[in-house]
Amino acid sequence: MTADTSDDTDRLTRGQARLSEITGRSGEEVMAALGDVAPDFARYIFEFGYGDVYSRPGLDLRARMLATVAGLVCLGHAARELRVHIGSALNVGATREEVVEVIMQMALYAGFPAALDALMIAKEVFAARGLAAKAD
Amino acid sequence: MTADTSDDTDRLTRGQARLSEITGRSGEEVMAALGDVAPDFARYIFEFGYGDVYSRPGLDLRARMLATVAGLVCLGHAARELRVHIGSALNVGATREEVVEVIMQMALYAGFPAALDALMIAKEVFAARGLAAKAD
């Protein structure tokens, strides 16, 4: 087991920074959504999601976020999260084309409707960022 | 739309080669399983799955197969396919550590039981290949 002497303050601070780096959103935004219903859930997102899992070495962020996009397509119901993390994938260096490739590939595993819904979300994210239409 | 003048024979041949490159299995093995129940389904796997989708440019195979592992973890029920494609990920250059990272990360999206089941499958695949235990 990895020795981990960091205390919870470290995990929280590290997680909020990692959240911001990956998603482009601040911890304040997450807390604004959750603060009056489940503030500890925001804390778990920071500490466990970003401070623990997304702070791990062993895999580059671009591959991590493309994997997350793939996973969210296969869940089928995670439209909100998919929108965020298609953006995250672009933020950490994946191209528009790579995101589209991953989503299309998931049609093999989760079916065409899940992939089609995800492509419609990707289209919106790309448009909001002013990414030019695919030329082919 | 990409001009594609290839006929179906090309897709079948290209797909069987790609299947073999990625999974290490031959088209004959797939046909042996499916041939007496749904031979056309084997053909679709070759032509569409591997001849079309997995023959696309635009994303490297290592990122593709890590994304597939992620997607299969999130489906929850795809034990057979997960076993095959954890192997595929290793075949195309992903490391054991990278596969484990992707699976652990999916606990955030699909929950701990799906990730835990996938880690048990990964453990078997690694053992069958004589990959040494993680040292830490």
Added chain:
Amino acid sequence: MTADTSDDTDRLTRGQARLSEITGRSGEEVMAALGDVAPDFARYIFEFGYGDVYSRPGLDLRARMLATVAGLVCLGHAARELRVHIGSALNVGATREEVVEVIMQMALYAGFPAALDALMIAKEVFAARGLAAKAD
């Protein structure tokens, strides 16, 4: 097998009363939504859902509705039903805090996106009932 001598009229009447007690909605409201497309489906909801299952002894309603909230979070796609039964849980004596605890706990099993979506729905239900924000 439990002796059950009640006829269908009993199940229907008992079910509509139980539906009203749990959800705060009347059978008329359910029938208004379903009556011109599938009136028998409304009848099954009354007779089987509430007249049979939710009329069973053996578990108190508070634990039943917290379990239902947990189950609906794990389904992932059941936003409409989750909204109704977060309200039902409150109706039968669960506290706002208990509902939030159950939803957060499901992040372990269904992942963070499903739990986060459910918390956003809970927030709306709490607000509609004028339940004060969590103080901490």
Added chain:
Amino acid sequence: MTADTSDDTDRLTRGQARLSEITGRSGEEVMAALGDVAPDFARYIFEFGYGDVYSRPGLDLRARMLATVAGLVCLGHAARELRVHIGSALNVGATREEVVEVIMQMALYAGFPAALDALMIAKEVFAARGLAAKAD
């Protein structure tokens, strides 16, 4: 709402007969599996599943059971039930080829792994019934 004056004894008797007609299994077999853990659940299967739903007019049994096979493929996790109802589809007049067509078609909606797993189950059911291999 359909007037339904039948009492529960009617539903139970009708349901057990319908179960037997569709699945080829007797109510005794179902009760043998469930009787010492949840006998009322067996009763609900008889009364609601077969006495209510599968006793409805409005759709022929062959189309009903092919639809059930499709639905079970898309659930992904229902191997036991899929085995039973592939048999049911054959019992009520669907051909082996029709069952295979429905399963293959679901690859479009639920992905290839779910369809492939279902085809492997279908292969076993066909073999157990001595249905000859597809000739093509």
Added chain:
Amino acid sequence: MTADTSDDTDRLTRGQARLSEITGRSGEEVMAALGDVAPDFARYIFEFGYGDVYSRPGLDLRARMLATVAGLVCLGHAARELRVHIGSALNVGATREEVVEVIMQMALYAGFPAALDALMIAKEVFAARGLAAKAD
């Protein structure tokens, strides 16, 4: 394996015609939605979805589309696709009543919320087509 000498142009043309026959939508509409994000995905829908799978003999279109409706109900998350294919089922000869029967039946396999959501979609599709309310 079925000998299939058709080239990709055949599959594309056949698929677009089949799409139009089944869904009442033109290939242009599908391409309008996908063309600037993933035009090849539209091509796969035409070629593989409709040119391969939905062009197969061995099962009539009415049973095929009722099976698709059943499958989509069980996926739980496929609201967009369900709307399209409830329409497709009607287009190829299924009655309003048969569509409702299939959806209600899926409550047994996918639960009441998935079936209820599907019935609400069906109600909208029926209303848009001016199909009279169920009389009973």
Added chain:
Amino acid sequence: MTADTSDDTDRLTRGQARLSEITGRSGEEVMAALGDVAPDFARYIFEFGYGDVYSRPGLDLRARMLATVAGLVCLGHAARELRVHIGSALNVGATREEVVEVIMQMALYAGFPAALDALMIAKEVFAARGLAAKAD
């Protein structure tokens, strides 16, 4: 946000104790399964799953574990985890009857096959503990 000054050692120790209290399994058993493939995943189970989430006040353990059973039934694919936590529910004071009630109730939300599979698992857990058959 709850002030939480505990460091990670506290979370680990607290989590392993909580795991043992709830599941009756030791941290060593979990580590034996995961140690040579993903030891950090075992740590997350201890720290986050049991040290954070299952150590929260605000809901009694009996209601927590019944909710977990409900959630796992609705996931559909979590047989291994369901076996563990049917046991956990019994460990923390739920009765055999209450576990069965929760599982049967989930047939309304996740369908009969998921509930039936869970009842078969419950039957095995009850038998392994020598719990007498239901008398009715």
